[in-house]
Amino acid sequence: MSAENSNSDKTVIKVKLSGEDYHDIVIDWTDxxxxxxxxVFGRLxxxxxxxxxxxxxxxxxxxxQRFEEIWVTNKRAKPELETPDWTHQRLEFNRENLLNLMNGNEHFGLSLRLCCDDNKHFYIWYYFVPERFMDENECTRHFCHYLDNRAILNKFKAIITDDVLQSQMKDFLVQPRWPQFDGFIFLEPWHNAYRRFNIMQYYYRTCYCHQQVERFIYQLVDYVPPQLYLRTHG
Known part of the structure; x- marks a missing residue:
């Protein structure tokens, strides 16, 4: 049943990675x-x-627009999430709210982010990008054909499920994580660890379209352009 039928007991969200067919995420509101x-988390x-x-x-x-999103936190994440902004869910996830956010039968691209919580563990963060903000062949600010695909997803999976790597990194993820520097957030301490373990190029979006939007933010943090970073870290 499509998302536009508000009387249905089920809602189907169609999502895809670049280069793949759509996958159905079926939500049964009677369950x-x-x-x-x-x-949704189970199907993802x-x-x-x-x-x-x-x-x-x-x-x-x-x-x-930047930050024009609603996020839903996974309360079954292990270890439990500690980053305050992540644990503060903006909107209750129910049928009415979901249908208000969906545009009829619109499909979604599945955009991927590698993230590290304050608890020093890596997780994946999924963005549902409406097809009206995507292009079939070109990258947009929200969806990148070079980064939002199965190959990159598998790279993220290897990092996220590598318990040895995360254990080794813990001692290098110093606190406080968010020291203030001239009024701006300064991320240098944790970036050093990302570089040391050759993860930095996966932690930040390296798509040109995304960088143009986020350039100002990147200037405030200790961000190394991926082409320079990879040249020296193999």
Missing amino acids: TSQAYEQQ AEISGIPVECTAVFSLIFRD
């Missing part, structure tokens, strides 16, 4: 055995191969 959003785990407990958040972008 009260768990929070509704856990059906099936699509990606990354366990539910290694997922932090999924977000629905609803306007073509």
